[in-house]
Amino acid sequence: MSDASITDIAQAEQGTSLWHDAWLRLRRNRLALFGLGILVLFITIALLTPWIAPYGYAEQNLDLGASGPSAAHWLGTDIFGRDLLTQIMYGGRISLAVGFIATAVALLIGVTWGAVAGYVGGRVDAVMMRLVDILYALPFMIFIVLLMVVFGRNLLLLFLAIGAVEWLTMARIMRSQVQTLRQQEFVEAAVSLGLSPSTIIRRHVIPNALGPIIVYTTLTIPSVMLLEAFLSFLGLGIQPPQTSWGLLISYGAETMEEYPWLLLFPGLALTLTLFSLNFLGDGLRDALDVRGSRD
Amino acid sequence: MWRFIAYRLLQAIPVILAVITVTFFLVRVAPGGPFDSEKAVVPEVKAALEAQYRLDQPLLTQYAAYLGDLAQGELGPSFKYPGRSVNELIAAGLPVTAELGLYALLVAMIIGGVAGIIASLKPNTAQDYLPMSAAMIGICMPSFLLGPLLVLVFGIYLDWLPVSGWGDIPGDKILPAITLGSTYAAYIARLSRAGMLEVMTQDYIRTARAKGLPEWQVVTRHALRGGLIPVVAFLGPAFAGLLSGSFVVETIFQIPGLGRFYVQAAFNRDYTMILGTTVFLSTLIVLFNLLSDILAAWMNPRLRTQFSEH
């Protein structure tokens, strides 16, 4: 074998997967990079919070009470005189974890469920989607209260409960995507190669349906963060003095006139996350759409 | 067409039946009963109350009796509001919530549609980013935040609009509709932008341009219809969502709608009310999904003729 063909083989074997290529393309998208940067920053802060937070998260100063931004408390304090910056940092730990993990759970279930239903079709599809319909219609609150009573309160359950709700829409989107993809000739080609349905779904269908799923995912994460606050009110979520952005925002909303900073800064944190996610999501969608990079 | 509708409705029956069954037993196992209150209830009184509501009978008997009533369209008496039937309560709340939902949907479509279309005409420019960013804020702005904010600004500081009520003071429907619609506006903006972007690359748009039509006519006459089909398909689920999700807005604005009943029923463990609203809403969801499918099909002539031929 000639030298040339050896380098060819080496080149062929060098792992440049779809994701690697997507990353290369993503690196050229400044907005997406900005989003990614912010997210990485937030996650890093969240991870380091116990060491870098200016105050203890339960540390109160009742006599100080709610005070606006100052040199001692950059973002002000809440009614207990707790440092808001510290609260937001600790809240971010919970919110980001809930946002990402619960969405990942929803993604896993929803994408699998929708892909199978859409690909297999027929009766299986009908039964699977009717199940989704039923779950859609159940009174969510009762369901949550029951979950809590049966399994007790823990964070894992919170993730599952949220995931259990959010996957439904995910499954629907996935299914409709798959239904159109199923007709495509490259799927037919895969069938004629003798690939098993599960391999076809995994290798040929899902990667091509990712675009809308990614966009929906980036919208899901912030709404999951807010949902967490609601569940906390039902008693399923986290307990004081632990906090989350969703809770901080809903507390802040109560006193938006008296202590506007209590709403403004947590709201800013969530909004920034949402925008970053969105830029990243759109960027990722474009990056994964290998055809788009032609123009 | 009719066959299709009949088929879909037929399919809905087992779904709704399953929803009823699961809900029925779900609420019974949930902790706390309808008669629990902070001051302990004398056991004899509690027994008397339970007897009045058939709660002393075996669960399966109650279930069968409930289904029997349901078949006759009876949703039973409310636990929380003695002297009122669930039918009556739903009948009182539905028109209000439906009206609110409709306005909200209109707001969502106007704001979202316009934002999405404007954004799609010049993708990846300021004309795209600005309306889409505004739409995104709508998504992360929950109604418990947006509602009071709007009230403070327009109701109190500017004193332009009433802070609450429904049909009592002129203009009191505007803020609730905007609050409820904004979240959906954001989704519609994204959908219509994506839809329009897709359509604007179609060959028939080039045909329209080749005819010499000015750009705005190309957009309104040729692109809009195809571009908005995904939006129309979204309207059904959205309206169903508006109906069941209007609780927060109804509470903030003191609106006598169904959303409050739906959520409070769960808080009160008002068994018949939970079941009644759930059955009712799940039926509505099915109907509206069907309706928007039909509408989307009707907007697409290819599907329309398929329907009418069948």
Added chain:
Amino acid sequence: MSLRRTALKLLPTLCLCVTLVACGSGESRVVQGNRNGILHYGNGTEPQGLDPHIVTGLPESHIVRALFEGLAVKNPFTLEPEPGVAQSWDISEDGRTVTFHLNPQARWSNGDTMTAHDYVWSWQRALNPAMGNQYAYMLYPIENAEAFATGKLQDFAEVGVKALDKHTLQVQLVTATPYFIQLMDHYSTFAVHRPTIEKFGQATDRFTPWTRVENIVGNGAFTLKEWKLNRRIRVEKSGTYWDRDRVKLNGVVFYPTENISSEERMFRVGQLHYTQTIPLDKIPVYRAMENSPYVNAPYLGTYYYLLNINEAPLQDVRVRRALSLAIDRERLNNTVLHAANVPAYGITPPGTLGYQPPKLFGHDVAAARQLLAEAGFPDGEGWPGLELTYNTSESHRKIAVALQQMWKDALNIEVTLSNQEWKVYLDSVDQMNFQMARRGWIGDYVDPNNFLDLFLCDGGNNNTGFCDPQYDDMITRQAPRAKSREERYAIFYAAETLLMEQMPFIPIYTYTSNHLIHPSVRDMPSNLMDSLNLKYVWLDQNWEGAQ
């Protein structure tokens, strides 16, 4: 495309709407109300119903008490009973026989005369177990009433209530009950109109439409004119009420103001004369106002934490006392609660009809640490942890969070919080499935007994596991036999002292009522019961000039 056309058509309409309303909302409801004598009243929630023998809540009571009237009525200024349907009453020497003389002018709103028989029939209905009246126990002081209400006695004739003639009602009590006359102002003892109820079903049916606008017959100062679910209930001055000349309002509109922030905003723009309550953090703002509409008054209720004394480490009284001593109630009240309440050190609100509860302890960190060390947890060492359960609410959370930190700071112990949805919380408390739980008790009538009998061994609302025969004896046997109010209060004082030494609960504060009341509202005094008597209220159109 038709969609576009519709949108185009709607556009001008929308623009018009905006310009119309942009001119401002016009004259406010309050200004209109002042002119027309209509009070706009924020009433908390949609009433469950208006049947006096079914309803249980405060919002219901406000409306029911406008539509009905008891035999005796509490004067809103003094809380002393004054004539209602009964123009006078006699109490026998032994205090066990009460004879009411009904006002011959008392009429039902359809014109029927009110009779003593109405009361016999109504009380039978109120006590009938099939009725499921949760406040039937208000009539338990009457002889055999409890037996009848619990189904042990079938024949109502044996219950101690008799119509001597058309206008004379005689009641036989189990034992002398000083607060019995007061109970006549509670809606569960109100008379209801028999022909109306029977027209729509059996006496004890819960589901009949007899309370609807078109059907209801009452005997109060007002009559029901409009009932729009979740929207408003409108009542108008009654033309048949015996004391109608004293009634100054032409009508009242009750609003189900579920959301307290919304209620406050409605008040601010002049949609309400009166709010049920006020968001905690708004208090400083309103308090600082000139001519402040903020009204704060003592209220007959106590906010406390139940301690489950069957559970470690709370079975040790030293731990219980340490927890209580470590709380700086003054500081809590002055910071988080915006000084809106009164720190409590016992169960009975101070000044309950002249009774002053003992104050056995205060904020004493050193003593608390000492007690905890004696109990085996010096500086929190070996502390097994403690969970505080409360139902989801902004103010409960605030108090819990503040106390959690106080305990941490003072005793170096961890207390975890657990908020629960309302019904779940009720279930937990009822099943004693908690270690420490928030609780509030609002008095049904103004008497220390109403608070102290909570902690009887078989008290349905005890929920602590506390049981002391000596305490039971003092409350159930010694106190009713007391010859004088002083003697009775002394027994109560001793009993409460015993209770607070055992500390089966931690008192936090005594409730106050917090309202926003428009300055034009007159003669709506605050009182311990927050008792609303609309008969006296009037609206001053010239309130601005008057000030």
Added chain:
Amino acid sequence: MALLEVNNLGVSFVTRNGTNRAVDDVSFTVESGQITAIIGESGSGKSVACYSLLGLIPQPPGRIDSGQALFGGRDLLQLPEAELRKVRGRDIAMVFQDPMTCLNPYMTVGKQLVEPLRYHQKTPAAQARRRALELLQEVGIRDPESTIDNYPHQFSGGMRQRVMIAMALINEPQLLIADEPTTALDVTIQAQILQLIAELQRKRDIGVIFISHDLAVVADIADQIVVMQEGKIVESGDRTGIFRHARHPYTQKLLAAIPADSKAGATLSPEPLIQVRHLATWFGQGRKQEPVKAVNDVSFDIRRGEVLGVVGESGSGKSTIGRSLLRLVPVTAGQVLFDDTDVTQLKGRALKDMRRRMQIIFQDPFASLNPRMTVYDTLAEPLLLHGIENRSSVARGVLKLMDDVGLARNFVRKYPHEFSGGQRQRIAIGRALATHPEFVVADEPVSALDVTIQAQILDLMLALGREYGLTMMFISHDLAVVRHIADRILVLYRGEIVEQGTGHELFENPQQTYTRELLQSIPGRSLLQ
């Protein structure tokens, strides 16, 4: 004076990878009353040159660098957008390639038809409608009164193209630009449309620019021919000049690519590899509906090493036969014996093994390749699946396949969209051959390709067929192509076989009218004989 005179036109596209000069110094003229054909393969700039005249290329990324286009004394390239709009659809009208996508599916044909009239002439609605009806009649729509309010999907492809033509002519333009107007149509329809355009042009005495990749198509109608390659005009002249005396090698290559010969009959083993017996494939349409009988009671044999051609127009069931053989659609009845195994009965493991032995190449190389898989992944997948190569040897196997199908090795990490149509089809062929199949179904493998590429791919397939010892089923609507490659041909009409024989037999002595009709429609036939 010429109707349109284009001088030194230059258009470029600015992309991330630099500026791409799509049209380079192009000059040509169009006379009134003549058809000027612009010929070139995709990417040659022929469409861009015409679109840029009317301001129809998106700017950016497009950019007109230089030149002028004189039309009626004005330079179109200098006109402001508003003026240009008045020219578009009124003085110069266009007909596009794919009538499927170029008509607005959400509007009735009537509404679309009158739009140019209503917009440019402000004609009253009733009058415009009358005019539309007349024109529909003229372009050969039967019973326009009842079909004018139908939607485009209710018309067949040919009818749609007639509607497009009517729409272009409704303002009586002086110049008609037809961009590959027949490429997406069946041969018989193509012949009709070509005839229609020629007729209308003569009758109205207007100028026509006819853009096509296929010289044969314009052989009968063009007056002037312009040949473009890579943005430049390589040769131009009148029809006879180009066809008889082409000077430029590219033009000669184009002429040579027109398949004109029958495959010489080869000696084949008589042993059949595949025996199809009473095959029927029906598609249900709901319970009460009559099923679509796509393939109805078809029997034939394919001998080992044979290339069997299957011809028919769209809807004849030719694709369904191929897919039925491969079990890609459920078969309703009948048997497919492959080496004496009934393929229709196979399940699970046995089916998977059978799939290795039979492969398919699809028409549209855009759709048949997973857009998110590189060439390497696409080719490695079957190799690994069937254990032909293992993890360590798979790279070598992939490169071998690329060599076989004539793809440069350094393309191995590229995605399908980075390739031209011909290259993509090579990848698809490589994928099909990866499993070392015995039998390959080629479903219109070249009809989406430019003519010169067509010839290359056909030659490649023949060569590979020999090398791998393949038996092949070659499906096409184009009789000329099939004749070139197939040993034996089946003619399919409405799900049934109407005639079969060798290419030579069919061409020289067609038995059925339908076959004759097909033969008549082969474009440029007159010229070639």
